[in-house]
Structure formats: C-alpha cells, structure tokens
Amino acid sequence: MKTVHLHIEGIVQGVGFRPHVYRLAQEFSLNGWVNNAPDGVHIEIQGKPASVQDFLNALRENPPKLSRIINRTETLVARPKFDGFQIIESKDNSEKSVLLTPDYAICTSCEKELFDPENRRFRYPFITCTNCGPRFSIIDGLPYDRIRTTMQPFNMCSECKNEYDDIYDRRYYSQTNSCPVCGITLSIAENGQQPCEVPDIFQRIYSALHEGKIIAVKGIGGFLLLCDASNKESIQLLRQRKGRPSKPLALMYPDEEMLLSDVETTPQQLEAYMSVEAPIVLFNCKGSMESDLQVNEIAPGLTSLGIMRPYAPLLALIARDFGSPLVATSANISGAPIIYNNEQALSSLSWIADLIITHDRDITLPEDDSVIKFTPEHGKRIILRRSRGFAPNYLARKSVSTDPVLSMGASLKSTFALQHGENTYVSQYLGDQDSFDAHESFKHTLGKLAGVLDFTPREILADMHPQYLSTILAEKLAKSHTIPVWKIQHHEAHFAAVLGENGLIESGEPVLGVIWDGTGYGTDGQVWGGEFFNYENHRFSRIGHLAYFAHILGDKMSREPRLSALSLLHGTIAEQAIKDCFNQQEWEYYHKVLRKGDNLQTSSAGRLFDAAACLAGLGYSTTYEGEAAVKLEALAKTASDKKNLRPIDFEQCMSPVYHLLRFHQFLTNKMPTADAAWQFHAGLVQAIHFKARSHNYRKVAFSGGVFQNDVMVDLLVSLMQEKFELYFHEELSPNDENISFGQLIHHGISSSAVAAEEYADNFYEN
CATH class of the missing domain: 3.30.420.360 (Nucleotidyltransferase; domain 5)
Incomplete structure (x- = not known):
C-alpha cells in the first residue's frame, strides 16, 4: 500500500479541482482525501503503487480545465489505512499564498441551460457551475469556500444541495451554486424610486432600451450602462450624462453570428472574444455592416470597435432579448472608478440611467472589463x-x-x-x-x-x-x-x-530597453518619456533619449496637442501651419512662455505623437488620455502605401523636431495624410532600429504606452525581427499598469x- 501527499499551487480553488480529484480517485479505486487550504490544494492518495502512479499521471496530464498549476510537490508518507476517499473540511491555519481565481464568463453548458425552457434554471440570471461565474469579485477570505464569499447568505435548496453533493454533477462542490428557488434576486429602480421586484423585469428592460433609455445593470465586477447602439440620440445622451464626449464606448453583441456580420475577424480575435476571460476585443469594422450601428457616435475618429460577449447570464438574457448590439460601458462619471454597490448606484446613477437593475449578491472587489487587441499584420x-x-x-x-x-x-x-x-x-x-x-x-x-x-x-x-x-x-x-x-x-x-x-533578469548579454510614453519623473528633474536604457549584470543605465524640448504649462500640455506642436515647431517656418489652433492672445502669450528659456524640458515620445496629430488636423485638444495618438494610429492604419518606406537622416533621428518637420514636409508635398502618418510611425521605428544597430544589441525590449500602438509594434517586428530578438509585454499592459x-x-x-x-x-x- 502506497500513500502520497500532494501539495498543488496555482489557480486551483473555485475551478472544480476537488471534485476532479475525487472522481479520479474513484476511477482508480484509491482512498484518501482532498481539501482546500490557504496555500493551495492538498491531497493524500493511497492504494496499489501502480494505481497511485496512474492517478498522479492522470492529474498531471488532465487537470481541471480552468486550473493553472504553477507548482506541484509529491511526498511519500506513512499513513494508516484510509476508509474510502473524501473531500474534507478546508484548513485555514497555513500561510495564505494560493493564487486567486479570476471571474470567468458563462460557460456553454450554463448558457444552454439558461435558454432551455425545460431546465429548472431557465432564464435564471445567476446560473453558474464549477466552470464559470464570479470568483475574485465575491471573495471575502481564504481558503475559497462559500462561507468566505458573498454567496454565504444564500442557503441552497434541496435540489441545489443534491447537485452540490453529487460527484457526477458538474455543480459538485460549486460554491456559487443557486437557482430561482434559493438564489439571488433582481430588483429594479426607476425615476429615483427605491428598488423593487417586478414580475416582468426583462420586458421592462426590453421596452426601455427600445424607447432609447439608458439602463444601469449590476454585472460581475460592477455596474454597466447599456443603451441601443443604433440610437444616435440615446448614445449622445449617455455621453452627455456620463461626461464622456468622445472616448470610444464598448459594445455587447447578442451572438457571434451578428458580430461576424459587422466586423472583420481573425482566429486569434475570436478565440479571445469567446474565452473564459471574455475581454473587450478590438475589431475593425466591415465596409458594409448589417446592423445599424452608429459607429461615428460610438468611436469618433477611430476605425475599430471594442466588443465583448455577454459574459454574465444576466447580460446574456438582456442581450438575447434585445436582439441587437448594445453600448455597454462602465457605470461611472468619466475619470471616476466603476460603481459596484447598490447604495452608491442608487445615489450616483439615478441621473445617468433611467432604470437601475440591482441584485442582492454583493461585490467585494470591483473590476472594469479587460480590453485587448491584436496587431493586424x-x-x-x-x-x-x-x-x-x-x-x-x-x-x-x-x-x-x-x-x-x-x-x-x-x-x-x-x-x-x-x-x-x-x-x-x-x-x-x-x-x-x-x-x-x-x-x-x-x-x-x-x-x-x-x-x-x-x-x-x-x-x-x-x-x-x-x-x-x-x-x-x-x-x-x-x-x-x-x-x-x-x-x-x-x-x-x-x-x-x-x-x-x-525571463531576461538573468540575461547573459546586454538588453536595450526602449521605454516610450507620455511622462515620467526623471532623475535629472526633467520630464522623461523617450528613453533608451541598457540592462547588463543586474544594472540599469540610461544610455540615451529623444532630444529634450520645452515642457510648458504642466498637465495642460498633455491635454492640448497644439502646445506640444508649438513647443516643437517654435522658431521654424512650419509653426505657421498650426497658428489657426490659437487665437492671437494665446499665440503671443505662449510664444512669450517659450522665449523665457528656463522651461522644464521633456523627452516625451507621447507629446511628439500629440504634436503630429495636431499637425495632421486631428484636433488641438483632447478629452481623454492618449486620444490624439490613438487617432493618429487609426489614420496611419488606413494608409494606401505601406511598402515605400522613406529613409530618415540617422544623424538627426533622435530629434523630435526633425521627425515633426519631416512629417510636415510630407503634408506640404501633398502626400495623403494617412500615408504621411504611416511614414511618421515608420521614421520613429527606423530611429529605434538605428539605435539598436549602432550599439550592437541583439536583444531589444519595449515598454510604455507608445507600444500600445499596433502600427508601431507591427513595424518593429517587420523591420527588426530578422536581426534582433524583440521582447514585448505578454500578460501585462505596456502602459502604466x-x-x-x-x-x-x-x-x-x-x-x-x-x-x-x-x-x-x-x-x-x-
């Protein structure tokens, strides 16, 4: 008789790990136990040596679908004979070091049951199982069990308890299990009234959306604001009330078929869209769309749309009932965090939303929706x-x-x-x-x-x-x-x-770091943002930067691209190209500021992109962070000529003024604005290429908000991947996150x- 103790670490709680282990033990006729602990899952498995080894191999090769194992320790132990196999009570007396399971989108099995009239959970807005549903957003403590989540107040009815105790049911030990008899209750608040239950709540939501009204709905990580994506007046009203004049709004489609009729897709995009994480994914619009989307109202000046599937059953019901795309944006005033509790929603959203849909499962850790994109090339x-x-x-x-x-x-x-x-x-x-x-x-x-x-x-x-x-x-x-x-x-x-x-911390050779963003406090007291670093032998050193230019008027400069353009073009003939962006009083005052000569200096690549956007006529002020650069990127994507790469002057390639004057020359020579924007991006990539080549690097790593720009990333890969090893962020955003x-x-x-x-x-x- 052989007994092995396993300690498994990673994302192993709230993903059906214990039921999976129980079923494997039954399959191989083994005894022992499994439990959750603050440091992961512990298992003791006892039986014939060959059967124990078969169990260990099966668990290694086929863990639960949603689990992510990062460490597994197997120890041979001496134990008395166990009587059967059981899931024992979770222990909470060890160090709490388990990874926390994220919130996952509704699985296909639950979605099928949600819309099955014969199923007892038909149209139950909080259907879940071990493969889907909230986890991180409802946790109160570790180890992960119902009593340490906001599901604790909901006592399971006899049918739910039978599922919970049935080893062959996919809701076996599902901590979020509930149904219409014992579960979470929806309420609706309208016209500033207190929330109440109504029998036809989904019909009321459907009617309100068709009437052009705005709905606030409590999702998994917080409230969302929904409105008809084909109703121009409704979208404009949402923007006005939310204080979000031009930042793009996310969309939610009722099904994949409708999505495919409106946007161009790649297998990568669709895989991400349908994944358990269900992020907002950016898609390019088709030339001809079947739905009546108000694209210019949803994403002004952009060529892509951020779209997510209805990841929560409540959202799936609303989207399927409505049958057309919905705007689905975080419920907050622009710049403020997402609202996530009922009281705050009722006090803060009543003048934004015409209807507020709440429920009585609390959110402990609020979350916005994740957003990802894929570079086109x-x-x-x-x-x-x-x-x-x-x-x-x-x-x-x-x-x-x-x-x-x-x-x-x-x-x-x-x-x-x-x-x-x-x-x-x-x-x-x-x-x-x-x-x-x-x-x-x-x-x-x-x-x-x-x-x-x-x-x-x-x-x-x-x-x-x-x-x-x-x-x-x-x-x-x-x-x-x-x-x-x-x-x-x-x-x-x-x-x-x-x-x-x-994995470059122990790199045996130097790594060039290209760190470009909008702003960062430099060790010399200036505003950095176009930096080149060397990493070697566990040491960081700044080896260069885009040439400094005047940083004027503090944060106002980041909100008004015209100021970046003026700072860079000051004293050149090209500055006349932006004179119409200022009235005469401003023009004279800002020139006086620039002539002072004691201004703070900046190497910001972000401000260079702002300046180019202004020069391209994309606006001289912004309403959200990065707006000018995003519009310049969108313009560059539409270029008709992406093969005729114009060379740059390598002696001047670290000068932002040079790049902006080059861009201005393209425009004055009647190059199409989109082509000029693409050449502007390509010129900066050539400058990076030159820096890496001239210093004999093989490894180059990129970070900072500029590298959210997929035109830049695709150009870097196209121009540099043959001669260099390129490294980008994989699991984190390149921006300040x-x-x-x-x-x-x-x-x-x-x-x-x-x-x-x-x-x-x-x-x-x-």
Whole structure:
C-alpha cells in the first residue's frame, strides 16, 4: 500500500479541482482525501503503487480545465489505512499564498441551460457551475469556500444541495451554486424610486432600451450602462450624462453570428472574444455592416470597435432579448472608478440611467472589463487594460524575491502589486489616482486584497514623482508600519517589468530597453518619456533619449496637442501651419512662455505623437488620455502605401523636431495624410532600429504606452525581427499598469547580492 501527499499551487480553488480529484480517485479505486487550504490544494492518495502512479499521471496530464498549476510537490508518507476517499473540511491555519481565481464568463453548458425552457434554471440570471461565474469579485477570505464569499447568505435548496453533493454533477462542490428557488434576486429602480421586484423585469428592460433609455445593470465586477447602439440620440445622451464626449464606448453583441456580420475577424480575435476571460476585443469594422450601428457616435475618429460577449447570464438574457448590439460601458462619471454597490448606484446613477437593475449578491472587489487587441499584420496581442478575467494573479516565471513587498505603481492607469511568498499579485486596473473616488477605490481594493491574503509588507515601493497620490499613500503606509519606502524611477520600472515578463533578469548579454510614453519623473528633474536604457549584470543605465524640448504649462500640455506642436515647431517656418489652433492672445502669450528659456524640458515620445496629430488636423485638444495618438494610429492604419518606406537622416533621428518637420514636409508635398502618418510611425521605428544597430544589441525590449500602438509594434517586428530578438509585454499592459510589477522586479534585482553595492545609487530612501 502506497500513500502520497500532494501539495498543488496555482489557480486551483473555485475551478472544480476537488471534485476532479475525487472522481479520479474513484476511477482508480484509491482512498484518501482532498481539501482546500490557504496555500493551495492538498491531497493524500493511497492504494496499489501502480494505481497511485496512474492517478498522479492522470492529474498531471488532465487537470481541471480552468486550473493553472504553477507548482506541484509529491511526498511519500506513512499513513494508516484510509476508509474510502473524501473531500474534507478546508484548513485555514497555513500561510495564505494560493493564487486567486479570476471571474470567468458563462460557460456553454450554463448558457444552454439558461435558454432551455425545460431546465429548472431557465432564464435564471445567476446560473453558474464549477466552470464559470464570479470568483475574485465575491471573495471575502481564504481558503475559497462559500462561507468566505458573498454567496454565504444564500442557503441552497434541496435540489441545489443534491447537485452540490453529487460527484457526477458538474455543480459538485460549486460554491456559487443557486437557482430561482434559493438564489439571488433582481430588483429594479426607476425615476429615483427605491428598488423593487417586478414580475416582468426583462420586458421592462426590453421596452426601455427600445424607447432609447439608458439602463444601469449590476454585472460581475460592477455596474454597466447599456443603451441601443443604433440610437444616435440615446448614445449622445449617455455621453452627455456620463461626461464622456468622445472616448470610444464598448459594445455587447447578442451572438457571434451578428458580430461576424459587422466586423472583420481573425482566429486569434475570436478565440479571445469567446474565452473564459471574455475581454473587450478590438475589431475593425466591415465596409458594409448589417446592423445599424452608429459607429461615428460610438468611436469618433477611430476605425475599430471594442466588443465583448455577454459574459454574465444576466447580460446574456438582456442581450438575447434585445436582439441587437448594445453600448455597454462602465457605470461611472468619466475619470471616476466603476460603481459596484447598490447604495452608491442608487445615489450616483439615478441621473445617468433611467432604470437601475440591482441584485442582492454583493461585490467585494470591483473590476472594469479587460480590453485587448491584436496587431493586424503580425497578430501580436496587446493588453490595453488588465482587469476582469485576468486579475489579480501574475503567473511569474520565477519570483525575484519572496520577501513580502508592496509596490504602489504610478498615477495614471494605476495598479498595485504584492509579492507574497512565491506568488506575485498584480491588481486590476484602478484608474487615474488624481480622482478622489479612484484613490478611495485604490485604498479599498488594497485593503481588501491584503486582508484576504493576510498580507503585511516589510517594504513599500513607489514612483519617484513626489506628487503622485500613490507615492504619498506609500509614504503614509510606510510610516504607519514603520518600514522603509523605496522610490524607483518610472521608466526603469517599465523596463524592469518587460524584463521580468520575458525571463531576461538573468540575461547573459546586454538588453536595450526602449521605454516610450507620455511622462515620467526623471532623475535629472526633467520630464522623461523617450528613453533608451541598457540592462547588463543586474544594472540599469540610461544610455540615451529623444532630444529634450520645452515642457510648458504642466498637465495642460498633455491635454492640448497644439502646445506640444508649438513647443516643437517654435522658431521654424512650419509653426505657421498650426497658428489657426490659437487665437492671437494665446499665440503671443505662449510664444512669450517659450522665449523665457528656463522651461522644464521633456523627452516625451507621447507629446511628439500629440504634436503630429495636431499637425495632421486631428484636433488641438483632447478629452481623454492618449486620444490624439490613438487617432493618429487609426489614420496611419488606413494608409494606401505601406511598402515605400522613406529613409530618415540617422544623424538627426533622435530629434523630435526633425521627425515633426519631416512629417510636415510630407503634408506640404501633398502626400495623403494617412500615408504621411504611416511614414511618421515608420521614421520613429527606423530611429529605434538605428539605435539598436549602432550599439550592437541583439536583444531589444519595449515598454510604455507608445507600444500600445499596433502600427508601431507591427513595424518593429517587420523591420527588426530578422536581426534582433524583440521582447514585448505578454500578460501585462505596456502602459502604466505594469509599473507596480516593474517596481517589484527592479527592487528584487537591485536588492540582490550581485547589485548590493549599488543599492543606494539606484534607490532613493524616504
């Protein structure tokens, strides 16, 4: 008789792991037990040696579909003879280090039952099983069991309990199991009234949407705002009420067939769209669309649409009933975090939404929808927002350190990260920390996740920018815990993040880091954003940057591309091309500012893209972060000539002024604006190519918001992949969402014995 103890770590709770193990034990006639613990799943399996080995092989080769195993330990142990095999009570007396299961979209089996009139869960808006449903957003503690989720108040009826106890049922040990008899209840609030139950709630929603009204619906991670995507007036009203004049709105389609009739797709896009994560996926519109989508109202100035499938059964019912595409955007005022609890929804959304649909299952950890896209030529996946379905785990290749460390990230597109034992957790996207509500949401999520994991940091990491609220909060937390806070340069954190993702920390040869974004506090007191770094022997060094130009009027410059254009074109003949973007008083005043000569300097690639967008006539002010660059990217995608690459002057290729004047020359020579925009992107890629070639690099890694631009990414791959090894972000976004992870990596590298002598030089202790 052989007995083996298994400890399995990873995403192994809330994915049907224990039922799967139970069934395998029955199949191989083995005895023992399985349970959840705060550090994963533990199994003791006992029987004939050959049968035990067959069990171990089967579990290794065919784990539960939604599980992700990152570590598995097998230990031969001596035990008395077990009587049968059982799932035993979860233990909570070990260190809480299990990875947290994300929220998953409705599975095909549940969706089939949802629309089956013969099924007892027909049209039940909260149908789930071990293969789908909320997990992370409803967790209260570990290990993952119903009593430690917001499903705890709902007592299962006899039929649900029978399913829960039936080894052959897919709801065996499903912690979210419920039905219309014992489950979650929908309510509706209208015209500022208190929510109430009504028998025809879906008919009321259907009628309201057809009447052009706006509906707020409580989804998995928070409330969504829905309206008819073919109703121009309804979309305009939503934008007006939400304070979102031009930022693109996401869509939700009732089925895949309708999606295919409106957009161009690739197998990669469809796979992501139908995945258990069910993110918003960007698709290009077809020239002729079958639906009556108001494309110009939904995504002004853009060529792609962000579309998600109805990932929750409640949304699936609404979408199927309505039968046409719906706008589906986060329920918040523009710039504020998503609203997720009933009380806040009723107080804050009543003047945005005509109907508010609530339910009585609480959300503990709010999440926006994740957003991804694929580059058109090479199919590189780019994560634009990492949240529902992906957060909060990061399945690292190997942790740099196992010390408990908290990193606070940046300010825009904020996240935090925790290093907790062998596991790394990167929070969901938490918005712009300049917003009070977003900062409160950041603190709530940090407190909740730290509580779930019993996490207490020994060190805290933050951005060097002294005015970031995340940095200020880091200092307060460090003081309250009496622990050190280390401040890490923004772009070095970006570089560390892409190194960490691609397993380059122990690279045996130098790596060139191309870190381009909008802004970051530099060690010389200037505004960085067009940086080149070298990584070698666990050391970071800045080896170059786009030439400095005047950074004027603070944050106003990032909101008004005309100011970037003026700063770069000041003193050149080309500045007359943008004079109409200013009135005479502004023109004179801004020139006076530029003539002062003591302005802050910037190397920002983001501001260069803004300037080019202004020069291309795409607007001289913006209403959302990155708008100008996104429109320039969309324009470049429509270029008719993408083969005739115009060479650049390599002696001037690090000058933003040169690139903008080159772009201006294309326009004055009557090159089509889209072709000129493509050549502008290509010129910058050639500059990167030149930098890598002239310094004899083989490995080049890219990070920063500029590399969300799929024209840039495709050009980089096309021009450089034959001679260089190129590294991009894989599981994280290239934008500032990766800063918190990069801070962890940077700190781990710089704290290692190899780099200990330079620790004080690379960090700035408070």
